[in-house]
Amino acid sequence: MVRLPFTGPVANKQERLVLVTGAGSGIGRAIALRQAAAGDIVIATDIDLAAAQQTAKLAQGACEAYALDVTDPAQGQQVADTVIARFGVPDILVNNAGIALGGAFLDQTPQDWEKIMAINVHGVVHGSTIIGAKMVERGQPGHIVVIASGAAWTPNRVAPSYSASKAAALMVAESLRTELAPKNIGVSAVCPGVTRTQLAANATLVNSGTPATEEFRAHIADAQARFAFATPDMVARAVQRAIRYNLAIVPVNFDATLAFVLHRVSPGLMRWICSIPTMKLAESTMRMAVDRMPASIAFHRE
Template sequence: MRIPFSGPVANKRGRVVVVTGAGSGIGRAIALRQAAAGDIVIATDIDLAAAEQTVALAAGACHAYALDVRDPERWASVTESVISRVGVPDILVNNAGIAVGGAFFDQTPRDWENVMAINVHGVVHGSRVVGAKMVASGRPGHIVVIASGAAWTPNRVAPSYSASKAAALMVAESLRTDLAPRNIGVSAVCPGVTRTRLAANATLASGRDTAAAEEFRAHFADAQSRYSFATPDMVARAVQRAIRFNLAVVPVNFDATAAWVLHRLSPGLLRAICSIPTMELAQSGASLAFERLPARLSFHRD
């Protein structure tokens, strides 16, 4: 019997934790934190070398697997391998994600398909394959979806990203209602802007990948690094809270929490605020910050 308000696997030791996108950023921070806590971590990434780097940094049991979350057959293969090696996963963290920058009419159907394939279908495939094994085992478990404050923040700069994260959030909430009777918790962890390489790795829509676009990408990545409120480890700690207390939705940092409150209290006002930024304003603002503000000026100290 567990104490009230604790998650199904909150007090279990040596849990098997599968993390997607664990080769860098938030995924790596989650993998390292869970390994340090005594869990057996399965660090998966489409880039196996990056996952192996995470394993090398881990202070605990951590194993690397190559996994393209878009491929349900690869999900099945990796899951069977994990079960043979260390047992049925106790926790799944759906973290892998991408972003495409560009206004709505600049983003092509292929742009939307690429974002949805990873940010939404990747969550669905992983939750179906690993979740089914959890259910079949008859043991408690927990599934975490790394959504985003973008899930409740409409925007003109990356509409496909916001739409995909809203969909991922609803997948998590729907799955939570479905799996609760089976003693499997489901949480959506929603960071705001976080110091990762999401901006640096983002695709720019409508053939924007020119020299000017590359300059914009570099400036925007610099702004993300300097002015983000959250670190990957803050998100990793939020994941631990979500698992410990079986929380449904967890906004992580100031901007995500403020947007969530405004979304609940006055969605019209939030839409009005979000209608201000455009790609042009984002480009000029990032360039101005890069060129005019001292490098030491940031929201954090490394």
């Protein structure tokens, strides 16, 4: 297929097969729904099969649900083999599955680090290795998307393991892009800022070894819903742009873009800014924002 400069390898292909991990909710669901509505055949995977099936029901287009724990490469291979036997090799892989973990560096245990790295980094590696190898073997154009985060450029005292995991995921995408470019396979890292999902509300939160209270979780969920700059559909649109134009890195919305710029222009300033928030300050700020600001004040309204 002849394609114009600055267009992605599969930008003009019709009825593409798109596999999305973590598609049971939030950003993953928005990506799956948007790709299905665009005429693609979507494979919505999630560790929670019922959630993936709900995504498939909501899709206005072809969408199939499969259970997938991205930390299990054997299960990843099994799902890939099943999908390929039925539909063929995916044209697009979106590595979206991820978790968050909050708490000071010295409060987080080795088990905390292993858990977040297993999903946010190794999950990306497993999916990209399994599907990427099939793309190369097929010898046709393809595209791999990694949902990283603006946290990849944000050293901080509140979620150091999350930032580290997303920085690693970003570098996986950049390294893979250099390797697969000669194979006509694009690789993009899409980096959202704070997004209106349940990621933070469902996160593991530690404070001197003590789990966060349910009240604190409720404040996080409320604050994220009201004050996040980005919506899941904004991220899904960014994924479409990344695929259409084969973009290497796509910051999503104001906060991620600001982090991207500051990290490059003045890393020292970025570190100083990020050294200010602590878990205690973050908790008190969210309480004040939720309790004192009118409910009508929000960055996004439905």
